[in-house]
Amino acid sequence: MTHTPTPGTLLRLATAGSVDDGKSTLVGRLLHDAHAILSDQLAAVTRSSAERGFGAAPAGSDTRDDPDAGPALDLALLTDGLRDEREQGITIDVAYRYFATDRRSFVLADCPGHVQYTRNTVTGASTADAVVLLVDVRHGVVEQTRRHLAVATLLRVEHVIVAVNKIDAVDYSEEAFRAVERDIVQVSRELRGPERTGSPGGPEPIVVPVSALHGDNVVTTSTRTPWYTPHTPGTSAYSGQALLPILEQLPDADASARRTEPLRLPVQSVIRAHGGYRGYAGQIAAGTLRVGDTVRIQPGIQLTQVTGLERTTLQEQHAAETSTAGTSATASEVAAAGESLTIRLAGDHDVARGSVLTDPQRPAVELDEVTLQVAWLHQRPAVAGSRVLFKHGTATIKALVAEVSDRLDLNTLRSGPADQLQLNDIGTVTLRLASVLPVDDYSVSKRTGAGLLIDPADGNTLAAAMIHLPDPQDADATAPDSDEDWLNS
Amino acid sequence: MTSALSAEAPTAPPAPAGTAVLARLEAEAIHIIREVVAEFDRPAMLFSGGKDSVVMLHLAIKAFAPGPVPFPVVHIDTGHNFPEVIEFRDRTVERHGLRLVIGSVKELIDAGALQERADGTRNPLQTVPLLNTIAEHRFDALFGGARRDEDRARAKERILSLRDEFGQWDPRNQRPELWNLYNGRHRPGQHVRAFPISNWTELDIWRYIALEDIALPSLYYAHEREVFHRDSMVRAVGPHSLPGEHEPVERLWVRYRTVGDMSCTGAVRSRATTNDLVLNEVASATVTERGATRADDRLSEAAMEDRKKDGYF
Numbered sequence: 001m002t003h004t005p006t007p008g009t010l011l012r013l014a015t016a017g018s019v020d021d022g023k024s025t026l027v028g029r030l031l032h033d034a035h036a037i038l039s040d041q042l043a044a045v046t047r048s049s050a051e052r053g054f055g056a057a058p059a060g061s062d063t064r065d066d067p068d069a070g071p072a073l074d075l076a077l078l079t080d081g082l083r084d085e086r087e088q089g090i091t092i093d094v095a096y097r098y099f100a101t102d103r104r105s106f107v108l109a110d111c112p113g114h115v116q117y118t119r120n121t122v123t124g125a126s127t128a129d130a131v132v133l134l135v136d137v138r139h140g141v142v143e144q145t146r147r148h149l150a151v152a153t154l155l156r157v158e159h160v161i162v163a164v165n166k167i168d169a170v171d172y173s174e175e176a177f178r179a180v181e182r183d184i185v186q187v188s189r190e191l192r193g194p195e196r197t198g199s200p201g202g203p204e205p206i207v208v209p210v211s212a213l214h215g216d217n218v219v220t221t222s223t224r225t226p227w228y229t230p231h232t233p234g235t236s237a238y239s240g241q242a243l244l245p246i247l248e249q250l251p252d253a254d255a256s257a258r259r260t261e262p263l264r265l266p267v268q269s270v271i272r273a274h275g276g277y278r279g280y281a282g283q284i285a286a287g288t289l290r291v292g293d294t295v296r297i298q299p300g301i302q303l304t305q306v307t308g309l310e311r312t313t314l315q316e317q318h319a320a321e322t323s324t325a326g327t328s329a330t331a332s333e334v335a336a337a338g339e340s341l342t343i344r345l346a347g348d349h350d351v352a353r354g355s356v357l358t359d360p361q362r363p364a365v366e367l368d369e370v371t372l373q374v375a376w377l378h379q380r381p382a383v384a385g386s387r388v389l390f391k392h393g394t395a396t397i398k399a400l401v402a403e404v405s406d407r408l409d410l411n412t413l414r415s416g417p418a419d420q421l422q423l424n425d426i427g428t429v430t431l432r433l434a435s436v437l438p439v440d441d442y443s444v445s446k447r448t449g450a451g452l453l454i455d456p457a458d459g460n461t462l463a464a465a466m467i468h469l470p471d472p473q474d475a476d477a478t479a480p481d482s483d484e485d486w487l488n489s
Numbered sequence: 490m491t492s493a494l495s496a497e498a499p500t501a502p503p504a505p506a507g508t509a510v511l512a513r514l515e516a517e518a519i520h521i522i523r524e525v526v527a528e529f530d531r532p533a534m535l536f537s538g539g540k541d542s543v544v545m546l547h548l549a550i551k552a553f554a555p556g557p558v559p560f561p562v563v564h565i566d567t568g569h570n571f572p573e574v575i576e577f578r579d580r581t582v583e584r585h586g587l588r589l590v591i592g593s594v595k596e597l598i599d600a601g602a603l604q605e606r607a608d609g610t611r612n613p614l615q616t617v618p619l620l621n622t623i624a625e626h627r628f629d630a631l632f633g634g635a636r637r638d639e640d641r642a643r644a645k646e647r648i649l650s651l652r653d654e655f656g657q658w659d660p661r662n663q664r665p666e667l668w669n670l671y672n673g674r675h676r677p678g679q680h681v682r683a684f685p686i687s688n689w690t691e692l693d694i695w696r697y698i699a700l701e702d703i704a705l706p707s708l709y710y711a712h713e714r715e716v717f718h719r720d721s722m723v724r725a726v727g728p729h730s731l732p733g734e735h736e737p738v739e740r741l742w743v744r745y746r747t748v749g750d751m752s753c754t755g756a757v758r759s760r761a762t763t764n765d766l767v768l769n770e771v772a773s774a775t776v777t778e779r780g781a782t783r784a785d786d787r788l789s790e791a792a793m794e795d796r797k798k799d800g801y802f
């Protein structure tokens with residue numbers, strides 16, 4: 001088993017789906033079939049599998065070609081790494097796994113499916129380029145499926161792939177698969193539809209029939225699903241392909257798209273060195289930057305010029321490689337989204353951690369009140385009047401929950417009025433901020449459109465927040481006077 | 490499970506990887522290091538001289554260039570380290586003008602505060618001096634070079650991981666970690682462990698070392714050395730690693746995939762004397778680096794999880 005991956009780009013995946021749909025088994029299957037499991041890991045899993053009653057077939061052998069034989073390996077053990085997880089046969093927290101094929105490197109976050117661990121699904125999805133959502137073909141779309149599709153839609157994960165799993169358990173029935181596929185497309189349309197706030201997010205989901213246990217359509221196309229073919233009317237362009245080849249082909253959500261966005265560079269810190277050197281360190285959240293560019297320092301209206309870029313040789317080399325032929329000489333001088341660098345600015349301006357350097361033609365909006373779509377992640381509910389901290393880019397400021405306005409009903413997929421959000425709820429809140437923040441709509445810029453709500457008392461993260469820029473005619477919400485002390489102290 | 494790696498001389502080096510993956514990982518790590526330094530009062534970085542901590546330090550130097558690295562480095566010295574590694578550590582610290590804080594396992598054993606283990610392994614004993622050092626210097630954030638691909642328990646760790654007053658990790662109760670927004674809020678007495686190279690694999694580390702031409706302790710490259718075999722591992726003969734009566738000594742070409750305590754780190758047979766040859770070897774390895782070379786992780790299936798819960802790295 002010699003395997004020398006030469007990865008192209010990096011794709012980040014997260015699994016979703018309810019408990020027992022086969023997420024961990026699928027991840028194990030991907031790792032196993034992509035040769036990412038080394039012999040000592042396999043030996044450990046074979047031992048534990050035998051203890052858990054797997055292994056009707058000879059230990060270490062594989063049953064992918066024979067769905068009638070008992071599976072030899074409990075592939076879920078490859079990712080369920082904690083003692084409690086192995087003993088209870090469940091996944092408790094996100095496990096990150098790494099594998100590479102000849103075409104791409106993958107970071108995979110295996111997320112647990114229990115409702116109580118929804119915060120982990122949100123965690124996994126927030127950094128994912130693609131979500132692989134599992135559905136047990138025998139159960140079809142259930143509440144967790146809707147919840148996780150809602151999370152992926154809300155977080156605007158670039159690609160959603162629905163693996164309709166355990167297709168072996170329904171004798172590889174096309175009918176069973178199509179029924180689930182129809183429901184998925186329906187739910188996904190409703191979630192992305194115009195009645196939801198914001199514009200529709202992302203392309204339609206890609207739906208694939210798989211058996212994680214036996215390997216059908218995971219790495220290679222299965223002969224047991226002859227009806228799963230390319231160009232079936234009403235299905236995605238990837239129809240007929242196995243999961244891994246699809247993952248290898250997904251367009252890179254990363255740099256290229258973010259390059260064309262207006263510049264956003266949140267300043268992390270000021271770097272001083274001998275000789276009066278003063279540089280501003282940060283990671284470009286969106287857009288591009290080169291020496292000579294005029295940038296705006298937000299919050300505020302001051303403009304200044306970029307006089308120098310300190311970049312790592314690797315970042316420069318990468319910029320040169322990714323540039324189109326013939327322009328590489330100049331492209332290597334252009335720093336782009338995703339890059340961590342230090343820049344120098346002309347003149348003596350008030351630039352510090354929390355400042356954002358932006359494109360003066362297309363600056364961020366400065367607001368002291370923001371409407372947020374939130375995924376509520378904590379026991380302590382969201383209610384009007386709560387004091388919180390809002391972490392946005394490199395700024396953390398005091399804020400007040402001015403209003404809780406609506407909550408998504410996962411059965412009807414409609415937003416209804418609400419005055420509270422509980423753990424795992426998705427809804428809309430309005431925050432009053434202690435000072436103005438330069439913000440973007442999350443649908444325009446993920447990095448500068450996202451934030452965290454933090455409990456100022458114990459430091460816990462309360463919610464994942466996505467900024468929704470209001471219509472100009474929106475009325476101001478007012479908060480009780482007694483809370484002014486919190487914002488001004 | 491027999492030999493860890495093929496001992497034959499490797500053939501052609503692997504095709505050069507595109508820089509896209511490493512560029513993304515480097516930018517992420519530098520961002521994390523800068524965030525932690527900006528948000529904490531007293532950060533410090535664990536530095537053992539092992540390849541992961543060398544890469545992490547390299548990233549820290551980049552993150553603050555042309556300014557100085559704004560925190561001290563910490564080494565928990567078991568007293569059983571390879572002399573080459575200690576020399577390397579001291580040279581590196583001096584070259585970059587860093588401040589080195591040492592926590593000593595041996596001192597605690599001599600003072601009777603720690604008991605030597607029956608198996609002589611000192612890696613698990615590092616937890617107490619680590620926590621003492623954190624308390625003594627009031628560090629509120631500690632960078633570690635752990636990677637998630639190392640172990641199944643490590644795979645569950647957040648990039649910023651909150652530790653309670655006793656340094657303990659509670660895997661069931663980790664904070665959600667969203668986007669690149671790291672919430673490091675903590676109460677007095679608590680501290681945070683930060684893992685900037687969480688998403689790097691062993692192969693990424695070697696690709697980066699080769700690409701950036703980063704100096705490592707000589708142990709990482711093939712050399713001839715007196716060894717003996719124990720627990721199906723190749724062990725160096727040295728002051729803290731003596732062969733038993735029925736453990737014959739021989740001279741072999743070996744190198745180390747991880748560098749830890751001499752009493753529990755095994756070598757692998759290898760002829761890889763350069764970065765490219767090592768890279769080729771790692772790419773075709775059939776055993777994980779910890780499985781190949783760490784006796785401490787073989788103690789049980791949950792060895793790392795248990796040590797982590799108690800406050801280990």
Ligand SMILES: Nc1nc2c(ncn2[C@@H]2O[C@H](COP(=O)(O)OP(=O)(O)O)[C@@H](O)[C@H]2O)c(=O)[nH]1
Binds near residue numbers: 017023165166
């Ligand atoms: N028949 C069948 N069973 C499966 C398949 N995938 C997973 N399972 C079984 O479903 C159960 C739950 O799997 P697991 O991977 O732990 O699910 P998770 O909770 O989503 O991570 C286990 O008993 C698996 O063996 C499949 O494709 N077909």
Ligand SMILES: [Mg+2]
Binds near residue numbers: 023076090112113
């Ligand atoms: Mg699972």
